Amino acid sequence: MFLRCRSGFLAAGIGVLTVLAASCERRETSERRMPAPGRLDTPAGLESGLQPGAAIVFPEIRNPYEGDASGISEGRRLYQWYNCSGCHFNGGGGIGPPFLDADWIYGREPANIFNSIVRGRPNGMPAYGRRIPEQQVWQIAAYVASLDPRQPDRAPPGAREPLVQEEGGDREGTGPRGGQQR
């Protein structure tokens, strides 16, 4: 049932999005209009920069929470709650790839991140589409994007404070620390 909802969603335009989302029991609580990043005729929906024949220019999709401090901080909380942190940690990666470097496998555009979360990615990224309401997906995506070092108003990589400080305690160790910085 979920799958049918999703493919319906993919094929649909922005206009019918809310209706379909409602029929999939995904309640839209915000006033914001949520863009439809899954549409294949938008550049952000593409995962290849190589287009056969003449490249077509599409309108850009923006994250409704881009630069929105409270949306990003809610996104940070949800990132923990849905266990994104268990695989990506504070952006440095683990099971999943890091968000702190410039190398994005599936793209760093808002719609790419949205799609990574909603549809999942084949090498172990869970498809959260059924689990997380769309508005929250955008909030999480805004937080994830804010970790990218190329962001001018970037959030610091350590999400929560205590463990971020390097020194403290009665640590005896004096070995190499810090190492390579990017």
Next chain:
Amino acid sequence: MWGGQVQFLHQLSCRADFVKRWGARPAVRTALLASALLVAGGCQREPAPRPTAATPEQRTAAPEPRTANGVREAAWTKEEDGQWAMAAKNWANTRYSRLDQINTGNVNQLRQVWSFNTGIAAGHEAAPLVVGDTMYVVTPYPNVLYALDVRDGGLRWSYRPRPVRAAQGVACCDVVNRGAAYADGRIFFNTLDNHTVAVDAKSGKEVWKTKLGDINLGESMTMAPLVAGNRVLVGNSGGEFGVRGWITALEAGSGKIAWRAYHTGPDKDALIGADFRPFYAGDRGEDLGVKTWPPGQWKIGGGTVWGWISYDPELDMVYYGTGNPGPWNPELREGDNKWTCGLFARRLSDGAAIWFVQFVPHDEHDYDGVNESILVDMPWRGEERKVLLHPERTGFMYVIDRTNGEILSAEPFAHTNWATGVDLQTSRPIKNEEKATGLGKVVRNVCPAAPGAKDWQPSAFSPRTGLLYIPHNNLCMDFEGLEANYIAGTPYVGAEVKMMPGPSGHRGEFTAWDPAAAKAVWKIEERFPAWSGALATAGDVVFYGTMDRWFKAVNAVTGQNLWQHRLGSGIVSQPSTFRGPDGKQYLAVMSGVGGWAGAIVSGQLSAEDGTGALGFVNAMKDLPEHTAAGGAVHVFALP
């Protein structure tokens, strides 16, 4: 300088007079090392007894000459057959070969004779197996099994089980595989997506494939099976995903499940019945796998089996440890959390539990109990005992009577501050409350760190020295307990961790341990965690690899470095040795950095976030300056 210094920690009586004379003072280290060569040359060359008959599998080996400390191989140890048919070499898990052509005098002439690239960037933790004239290696995900001609590395066949790609998402600590096992013309191994497969060793054709777990419950499989009798013993991984841990015995012939025992839940699920006689009172009682948990929490409580299994054919007992309870944050699971973080002895045929001992009731630091148990016989307070040696993640070396589960000794082999010792009356560790973890609490400098004083990297035992050779870690951590939200198939950890080097700044150690004296004899410091297995040989050479790409040979008596060779990538695998069709002794090892310790390289993680890879990144930020990823198997011989 790293890895070049040997610290002598106490005196060896027999072969090393020089230790007595020179003592362990750092000031005389140079002289000591110089004399080590001479003395080692003089005292370790009694040749091991040579095998005589043609059907080695059936025969029991004549014992090695008795060592000063009296610790020796189990009486049922089989005669050397020049092969390496299971990851740990034998059921006793000694990783000891009686081959002695390569010895302390000539090991420095070793040359690589061939290599084979796997083309895979993940951590290569497996042991190369050799049966007859064929080498078998299993790669990390996608778990390809290669059969190679031992003579020249020619590729005979490959078998691809094609695990589902999504399985990579539930492998907590890199998509590793710890190897295969050979028995009766078949190779057995596990796939990341929870299948055990049997492959015909000659043709490479699949004989059977059995599904044992579900990635959507967070389960995966990474361990090397143990085959004994007609049973293939395997277990699941996923202690960081809220799985319910189990061990399963498959029928070797058909792949049908013979029995399965869970490590949480009611006694009937744990195969605990009339034969269960744990040595300590705390492990007795009905349904402790339910009662030592908050209601229902046992269903997602962990207790996985991703480490090593041993088997004693005389006692007909299987030994293996159980993993950590989940989530890491201990406040969410009040109680002793049985049967996690402990050791089970079971009957092979039906899995019935015989005894259990818990190393860490109510674990607070991710101290899985899954490390290897090496089965040896030794005198203890004037009495001959059948024991197992178990270098615990907690930093304590357990010597346990393997007939009944009694702990004979438990002494620290590495720096620990989470507990001051083990109470031998109750089996419980004496915890340091300052290092107790909990929700919202930041506890600093807990030693050892979550991967333990020693993680999966298996040690080797030499019956010629009576010593256990332990590759291990020197890591501490800061730990903060967090809320944990159970969503099946995603991590269930509830903690944030940052690891750092332990005292004196090195991150790895290679320790020679005297189990009778319960003391280290010498230690080699390594820059990075010593994340490879060890191999001991009758040439009195011990081999291991380092994450900064050195494959090393050291003197089994003195710890002196005899040879080292730089490989293409860091070494986190298990070396093996075999006799080739030409009668010569060879050595084999895989390179290919990764695993939990090497995830920063194999997963191309960011050094900017120390909490990455469950906090291991913080201690490994400089690893990318020493190695890149990429797996290969390498074979070495004398000219």
